Amino acid sequence: MHARRMLRRAVPALALGLAGATLALLSASCGDDSAASSTGGVPGGAKTIYLTAMEYKGSAEVSKEPLPTAKLPEGGGYVLKDPTGDPPKWEVESYAWAPASFTAVEGDQVTLQIVGINGAKHESELEGHDQQFTVKRGEVTTVTFTAGAPGVYTLVCKTHPPNMTAQLVVLPAAK
Ligand SMILES: [Cu+2]
Incomplete structure (x- = not known):
C-alpha cells in the first residue's frame, strides 16, 4: 500500500528528471554550457560539432551464407563484393556520416569538424546553408556557418x- 503510493509519487518525478536530463544532454552534445531558458526554447551560442566519414563493413563465408541475389541500390553508397579468398567470402559495405543527426539552435555560429576515416574523398553539401566541401581521408575539414x-x-x-x-536539426532560439 505504502509502496504503491510512493511509486505513484515517484513516477512523475522520475519523468521530469528524465526530461531534464535529456535537455541537459542535448545541450552538452552541442558543446553549449549555458542553462536551459525559463521562457522555453533552447539557448544558442557557438558550437563545435564533430563528424566522421565512415564505411561500415560486413562479410560472410559463401558456405555459411550465400551471396545475396538482390541488387543493392545504385550510386556508390552501397557496395556488394563478389566472393574472394579461400574459403570464399563475400563482403558488403555502406558509407555513412557518424553521427547521422546533429543539432543546433537558430542563429548559432556552428563549426563542423569532419574527419575522413573511410573512402578517399567525399564531395559534400549542407543543404539550405550554401556550404559545399570535400572531406578527404586522414584530414579534418572545417565548415563554419550560421x-x-x-x-x-x-x-x-x-x-x-x-x-x-545526415540531418542537421535546427531548433528555435529561446525568446
Ligand atoms: Cu561519401
Missing part, C-alpha cells in the same frame, strides 16, 4: 548516394 531557420537540413555526400546523408 544555423538558419528552424527545420531539418540534409548533409549529402554526392560521392556516395543514396545513403550517405
Whole structure:
C-alpha cells in the first residue's frame, strides 16, 4: 500500500528528471554550457560539432551464407563484393556520416569538424546553408556557418548516394 503510493509519487518525478536530463544532454552534445531558458526554447551560442566519414563493413563465408541475389541500390553508397579468398567470402559495405543527426539552435555560429576515416574523398553539401566541401581521408575539414531557420537540413555526400546523408536539426532560439 505504502509502496504503491510512493511509486505513484515517484513516477512523475522520475519523468521530469528524465526530461531534464535529456535537455541537459542535448545541450552538452552541442558543446553549449549555458542553462536551459525559463521562457522555453533552447539557448544558442557557438558550437563545435564533430563528424566522421565512415564505411561500415560486413562479410560472410559463401558456405555459411550465400551471396545475396538482390541488387543493392545504385550510386556508390552501397557496395556488394563478389566472393574472394579461400574459403570464399563475400563482403558488403555502406558509407555513412557518424553521427547521422546533429543539432543546433537558430542563429548559432556552428563549426563542423569532419574527419575522413573511410573512402578517399567525399564531395559534400549542407543543404539550405550554401556550404559545399570535400572531406578527404586522414584530414579534418572545417565548415563554419550560421544555423538558419528552424527545420531539418540534409548533409549529402554526392560521392556516395543514396545513403550517405545526415540531418542537421535546427531548433528555435529561446525568446
Ligand atoms: Cu561519401
